[in-house]
Amino acid sequence: MVKMEDMSLWYPYAQMKTKDENLHVEWAKGMKIKVKDGKELLDGVASWWCACHGYSNDELNKAAVEQMEKFSHVMLGGLTHDPVKNLAKKLVEITPEGLNHVFFSDSGSVGVEVALKMAIQYFSNKGYENKIKIVGLKGGYHGDTFKTMEVGDDPAYHGAFSNLFRDTYHIDRPTGGYDASEENVERDIAKLEEFLKEKHSEVAAFIVEPLIQAAGGFNFYSPKYLERAREICDKYDVLLIFDEVATGFGRTGKLFAMNHTNIAPDIVILGKALTGGYLGHAATIASTKVFEAFYSDKGRDAFMHGPTYMGNALTCAIGLKSMEIFERENYLEKIAAIEKQLRRRLGNIKSDKIKDVRILGVTGVIEVKESKSLKGFAKFASDRGVWLRPFYRHLYTMPPYIATEEEMDHIIDVMEDWFKL
Numbered sequence: 479m480v481k482m483e484d485m486s487l488w489y490p491y492a493q494m495k496t497k498d499e500n501l502h503v504e505w506a507k508g509m510k511i512k513v514k515d516g517k518e519l520l521d522g523v524a525s526w527w528c529a530c531h532g533y534s535n536d537e538l539n540k541a542a543v544e545q546m547e548k549f550s551h552v553m554l555g556g557l558t559h560d561p562v563k564n565l566a567k568k569l570v571e572i573t574p575e576g577l578n579h580v581f582f583s584d585s586g587s588v589g590v591e592v593a594l595k596m597a598i599q600y601f602s603n604k605g606y607e608n609k610i611k612i613v614g615l616k617g618g619y620h621g622d623t624f625k626t627m628e629v630g631d632d633p634a635y636h637g638a639f640s641n642l643f644r645d646t647y648h649i650d651r652p653t654g655g656y657d658a659s660e661e662n663v664e665r666d667i668a669k670l671e672e673f674l675k676e677k678h679s680e681v682a683a684f685i686v687e688p689l690i691q692a693a694g695g696f697n698f699y700s701p702k703y704l705e706r707a708r709e710i711c712d713k714y715d716v717l718l719i720f721d722e723v724a725t726g727f728g729r730t731g732k733l734f735a736m737n738h739t740n741i742a743p744d745i746v747i748l749g750k751a752l753t754g755g756y757l758g759h760a761a762t763i764a765s766t767k768v769f770e771a772f773y774s775d776k777g778r779d780a781f782m783h784g785p786t787y788m789g790n791a792l793t794c795a796i797g798l799k800s801m802e803i804f805e806r807e808n809y810l811e812k813i814a815a816i817e818k819q820l821r822r823r824l825g826n827i828k829s830d831k832i833k834d835v836r837i838l839g840v841t842g843v844i845e846v847k848e849s850k851s852l853k854g855f856a857k858f859a860s861d862r863g864v865w866l867r868p869f870y871r872h873l874y875t876m877p878p879y880i881a882t883e884e885e886m887d888h889i890i891d892v893m894e895d896w897f898k899l
């Protein structure tokens with residue numbers, strides 16, 4: 479339990495009265511997190527999936543210090559600089575063709591807000607007054623700010639506010655996993671088509687987490703669903719938004735989840751691993767088609783948004799270095815090796831308590847039948863030198879990509895041993 483004198487700090491997603499004391503970190507380096515009682519834990523979560531290089535990477539540290547000695551931050555209103563310009567260019571270069579204009583903000587949630595505002599104003603600038611609603615998927619998660627709570631669908635997170643949410647429709651989420659059959663995909667996508675056929679005149683955008691609905695319960699689905707969604711959105715003049723805050727930068731086995739498809743969204747949001755796990759930042763990247771609706775001689779067509787810390791120089795310098803390491807060190811090969819190991823080992827864990835095991839890229843999920851069978855797991859794991867933090871019915875690992883085969887074996891052993899108790 480958290481001591482009364484420590485109540486000055488309010489922790490996330492927690493009942494402060496009953497929660498356990500958090501582990502106190504002294505330092506973290508590479509795959510290791512050193513906690514106060516002397517233990518070193520192998521990190522199986524990459525700090526909510528953002529620390530893709532592990533911790534305190536020498537090159538990222540150096541990039542940060544070098545930039546800091548020049549300056550850490552200047553406002554992007556009226557001023558600009560190399561790190562932000564170069565990062566925008568780099569993101570345009572590595573994302574699919576057509577995604578050409580990068581708007582930076584300070585967190586994934588705000589990046590999603592920016593995308594939703596862009597979608598609604600896109601239609602407003604084109605003279606549509608009523609295309610203001612959003613369609614999302616059941617079980618989606620897009621952040622914790624007001625509009626992102628609304629387009630997401632997670633009563634366990636956001637139930638207290640559900641009466642406020644009236645401008646988003648949620649359709650049934652796709653089923654059948656990554657390898658869903660064509661019939662399965664058609665059955666699921668028919669729900670989007672039926673819906674838009676009737677309501678498209680009031681809908682601005684369809685937003686999804688491509689391939690993996692992460693925080694809402696790790697639902698995996700087919701790239702074909704995304705390709706069909708692209709066709710249907712085009713047919714009904716609705717923008718398609720991919721929230722790749724979680725799936726971006728290798729998490730699904732390719733650089734972006736959208737690289738599993740032959741299409742591109744109208745807007746994509748990147749966050750989490752964008753800065754190699756160092757600082758909060760997001761990039762909302764719009765297609766030329768979207769950008770052109772704002773690009774005119776009229777001041778009122780401009781996009782009116784500007785977070786204080788957008789394009790922070792320190793963050794952008796680290797983000798650029800992160801991508802350089804990613805490419806130079808062939809991270810996609812490392813990712814493929816970890817995926818293979820996850821498939822070989824995690825897929826073989828058997829227990830009556832397990833409902834399903836799902837693996838894609840460096841995302842390995844064991845879904846149990848009842849959440850109570852994961853109670854006490856975090857302590858079990860930390861006693862065995864591993865940091866993992868299950869939620870609801872999901873015991874998952876999304877480690878840094880620098881994990882060696884031995885380190886992955888250690889993490890998976892702990893997951894396996896839990897089911898042998």
Ligand SMILES: *Cc1c(COP(=O)(O)O)cnc(C)c1O
Binds near residue numbers: 620687
């Ligand atoms: C984490 C997450 C967000 C929110 O990002 P923050 O940086 O926590 O605001 C949005 N969308 C998805 C898919 C996420 O996983």
